[in-house]
Amino acid sequence: MPNLDVLTSTLASGFLLGGILALIALGLSIALGVMRLVNLAHGELLVCGAYLSYFLLSQFDVDPISGLLVVGALMALIALPFQRLLIAPLSGKGMEAPMMTMFGVSIILQNLLLLGFSADTRTLEAPYAASPVSLGPVTVPQIYLIGFAISVVLVVLVHQLVTRTGFGRELRASSADPTAAAAMGVDVRRVHALTFALGAACAAMGGVLIGTAFSFTPSTGATYLLTSFAVVVLSGVGNIFGTLLAGIAMGLLQSVGALAFGDGYRDFVGLVLFLLVLAFRPQGITSTGGR
Amino acid sequence: MASMVDNKLAVAPTRSGGLVGGASAWLLPCLILALALAPPLMSNYALDIGFRLLLLITLAEAWNLLAGYGGLVSLGTASFVGVGAYTLTGLVNQWGLPFALAIPVAGLSAVLLAVIVSPAVFRLRGLYFTVGTLALAEALRMFMVNNSVFGGATGLFLAIDPPGVKGLYWFALGLFAVTTLAMTVATRSRFSILLRTVRDDEDAAAQIGVRPFRIKLIAFALASFLMGMAGALQGMKLGAVEPYGMFGIQWTVAVLSIVIIGGQGLRVGPIVGAIFVVAMAELLADYPALNLALTGLILILVIRFAPKGLVGLALRKTRGAK
Numbered sequence: 035m036p037n038l039d040v041l042t043s044t045l046a047s048g049f050l051l052g053g054i055l056a057l058i059a060l061g062l063s064i065a066l067g068v069m070r071l072v073n074l075a076h077g078e079l080l081v082c083g084a085y086l087s088y089f090l091l092s093q094f095d096v097d098p099i100s101g102l103l104v105v106g107a108l109m110a111l112i113a114l115p116f117q118r119l120l121i122a123p124l125s126g127k128g129m130e131a132p133m134m135t136m137f138g139v140s141i142i143l144q145n146l147l148l149l150g151f152s153a154d155t156r157t158l159e160a161p162y163a164a165s166p167v168s169l170g171p172v173t174v175p176q177i178y179l180i181g182f183a184i185s186v187v188l189v190v191l192v193h194q195l196v197t198r199t200g201f202g203r204e205l206r207a208s209s210a211d212p213t214a215a216a217a218m219g220v221d222v223r224r225v226h227a228l229t230f231a232l233g234a235a236c237a238a239m240g241g242v243l244i245g246t247a248f249s250f251t252p253s254t255g256a257t258y259l260l261t262s263f264a265v266v267v268l269s270g271v272g273n274i275f276g277t278l279l280a281g282i283a284m285g286l287l288q289s290v291g292a293l294a295f296g297d298g299y300r301d302f303v304g305l306v307l308f309l310l311v312l313a314f315r316p317q318g319i320t321s322t323g324g325r
Numbered sequence: 326m327a328s329m330v331d332n333k334l335a336v337a338p339t340r341s342g343g344l345v346g347g348a349s350a351w352l353l354p355c356l357i358l359a360l361a362l363a364p365p366l367m368s369n370y371a372l373d374i375g376f377r378l379l380l381l382i383t384l385a386e387a388w389n390l391l392a393g394y395g396g397l398v399s400l401g402t403a404s405f406v407g408v409g410a411y412t413l414t415g416l417v418n419q420w421g422l423p424f425a426l427a428i429p430v431a432g433l434s435a436v437l438l439a440v441i442v443s444p445a446v447f448r449l450r451g452l453y454f455t456v457g458t459l460a461l462a463e464a465l466r467m468f469m470v471n472n473s474v475f476g477g478a479t480g481l482f483l484a485i486d487p488p489g490v491k492g493l494y495w496f497a498l499g500l501f502a503v504t505t506l507a508m509t510v511a512t513r514s515r516f517s518i519l520l521r522t523v524r525d526d527e528d529a530a531a532q533i534g535v536r537p538f539r540i541k542l543i544a545f546a547l548a549s550f551l552m553g554m555a556g557a558l559q560g561m562k563l564g565a566v567e568p569y570g571m572f573g574i575q576w577t578v579a580v581l582s583i584v585i586i587g588g589q590g591l592r593v594g595p596i597v598g599a600i601f602v603v604a605m606a607e608l609l610a611d612y613p614a615l616n617l618a619l620t621g622l623i624l625i626l627v628i629r630f631a632p633k634g635l636v637g638l639a640l641r642k643t644r645g646a647k
Contacts, residue, residue, distance in 0.1 A: 041482075135625050135629070137400075141620065145618035256459075305461075
């Protein structure tokens, strides 16, 4: 039985990491909810964000956290033409063709990163990455606290964007009924392109936080893709605060799993949970449950 | 998912199935016979390539049954390959089972896995099958890496020597013959009509008395059986199994690319696709990352411009010429 300090610190770490998982899952959830796109390259977009930050840090000495928004904006800019080029022409061909196209993108990105950066494990070095913060019996790395705060702020900002702005109204309209939205003068193609860019930005910024808190390689993406899916399945598609709660729940469960079975089982716990939810509580998924 | 385009495509396999399927009724047995007579003339390199081709065609045929005929796009190929390979190694090491017996049992262990996970992956339709099978593959790989019972990250060694190149070729040819038979029965019988009905409209199928869950489970079990046996053959060839190789995503990528590049839902698609993919892997043998990146690119182009793959493209060209 681990002592109390370890237990409370583990739970606190899991809680804080859950916030970051929620930010990553949010990007996947938005694309799924609005575009009906199963973005199988979501994990690679995350890893790309981490490598972009790594590049900025090593070449221009840009601190990962101060450069976070820059990485997010850059990835959104890179993602925009991709959506026009790859996804938009496949609209009306069902969900499978875009999904498999994104799988192709994930293979390409993963192997280009492998060619460009080798398979070496990297971390984003920052002074706050390892230094601990203590409050009573709880000790967590500083980056967990920073990552959580940033993630929650970003999730709230996305929520404001979707519920309070003109673009958000168009986004919700396109999600509910693209044909009717188009008839009402909404440029659905533009909404989809921006949604995809927003999803990519969420993934990339999550990738920077993950890259600072942990380490990454070109093949790290798949795990985060699936963890994100588990979070989306737990919360239901298109429910932004639900995603935040489900992300935190996932973070807690992963930490408990890692404490109980060993650190190698951290991600395993999330995947098994995902399969169990699919088997026993599929109503957790609402808007795209059927087809 | 049954959009206009999908409905139009759904007709294609029936028509071309008649065309290519009719020819393949004669062609495939002839091909197997030719392949059975060939070994004395083949070099070790040719036999090795032959083994790989036959193995990949088997996997691709199984995947094609799921995706092409059943609309079940699986990203979990590696799970069934891995379970087959580990089961064979375990059976041979623990109980000294002969290979010829251990291979079908390894196939059955993959069927067992399919049956166990079917409630999770079939409960929700379409895309959740894809994501669910991917989660299964990742979960199994992580489990095998971390769990020491099955050798952990180092894996297990086969206690007896694997058969030589020629022996392996014969096993692969046998498996290919079984696959051809199974696929011919599955795609030319009433079952294939039921499967395509479920693919095109599950609700309508259920309305007229088809049981979608049962039909999908039969297809999933049959495909897993073939995949498990293919995995067993691969484990036998290597003489050692370890989680990164046997449960790795590369199986999933290779098999999926073969079918999509060759032609989804077409009987000869996997054969053409396997030759294409193996040829490309041989040409770029020194650049595995480049090979995979190019495969991804070709995949995207084929999905966009030739939804029925190279075979579909050829059929369209020849029809246009007439």
